[in-house]
Amino acid sequence: MRTKSLSTDELRIWHAFKMSREIVVGIVARDIAEATRLSGADFGVLSLLEELGGGELRQQVLATSMHWDKTRLSHQLTRMQSRGLVLRRLMSGRVVIVQIAKKGREVLAAALPVHAAAIRRNLLEKLTKRDIDSILETFTRLTVSMGR
Amino acid sequence: MRTKSLSTDELRIWHAFKMSREIVVGIVARDIAEATRLSGADFGVLSLLEELGGGELRQQVLATSMHWDKTRLSHQLTRMQSRGLVLRRLMSGRVVIVQIAKKGREVLAAALPVHAAAIRRNLLEKLTKRDIDSILETFTRLTVSMGR
DNA sequence: AAAGATTGAAGGTTCAATCTTA
């Protein structure tokens, strides 16, 4: 049996969904990079370390929280470590603890207001209360249904 | 004046917005790659060539339509050309016309039903009519307001 | 063998410099 093509309406939804995030997230990342030299990935790692772990987390927990695989995180941390943003300690055998470094904490502090302002300007201020409720409900349901 | 931090609610919206697209678009791209060896970028180029140009487009028009810069598209087309998916012809001086190749058309035809099925299964079927209307309205407004 | 992590190579993306034509 043949699969029916997507209708014009279905394609419009798909494109709206696909592009809007790409554009907004791209702009936020660019704002942060201009102000602090942190990439979106760098910022994500540092803020999760602080938010979730008060400064340190098991590497595997960090990977899961970011929805990243272990290889990607390992390479990312190697680069961040060489720039003095994080430290890694071997804990009880094969478990690695990732810890935010002094410099990492300082750069994160500089990035946070830029992050907040960029999200407000490029997303939150352009949404009505109804939009926000709808996005929260729909997208939370979506991500949960994909098992993440 | 200090920038106020994002509230818990604001962060929840941001994460829902950021992650849902990442997950859904990732799954759709993986389905297409498994079935056809096309990356999401490959599929995007081929389908725009067909949809917008009936098989060929000026390279610059293609770049604009994908919201890509010229460098990224140039590298992408070089790889696709070496795999026999597209052709490039020099038109009147500095204008390049990108044309879908026979093999590109065949692979695209194989990918389209996979694409449609993946979008239906991972996005459309999980949304109510109200979700869909809301997404279309909100996201179209968002992308337009960013000047794209 | 399974869990946690690293490595290296290949492929994709970005940045700055360059080339050619209008």
Add this chain to the structure above:
DNA sequence: TAAGATTGAACCTTCAATCTTT
């Protein structure tokens, strides 16, 4: 000089193979 495109280097992501500890 500006428009359209390419190139090469650096950086990021993915894939498969590997290493160490349990």
